[in-house]
Amino acid sequence: MSDDDISLLIEFLDRSGPEVSGRGLIGLQVEQTAMIERFINGRCDDAERRELSRFLQLHPAWIRWIAERIRTGRDAGESSLAAGE
Incomplete structure (x- = not known):
């Protein structure tokens, strides 16, 4: 993930409302779910x-x-690196 991707998220977080917890990708269209997963990866x-x-x-x-x-x-990636994997 590039610094631009993280900057985009930080900018959105600064403008977002209350945190949503316990919610997955349920209720989204298949295309939206796939796009979000690609972004995360x-x-x-x-x-x-x-x-x-x-x-x-x-x-x-x-x-x-x-x-x-x-x-x-x-x-999780940092933990794996620290464990020598």
Whole structure:
């Protein structure tokens, strides 16, 4: 994931409302779910990032959920590196 991706999330987090907890990708269209998963895994292209940006502006409650998933993945990766895997 590039610094631009993280900057985009931080910018959204600064403008978002209360945190949503206990919510997964339930209720989203298949295309939206796939796009969010690609973003989390750092595989979105520029067009998808713009589309995700528009989606998150309309549905800011998802921002914290996405950020938490990214943070969890990053923390797991750091733990693996520290363990010598």
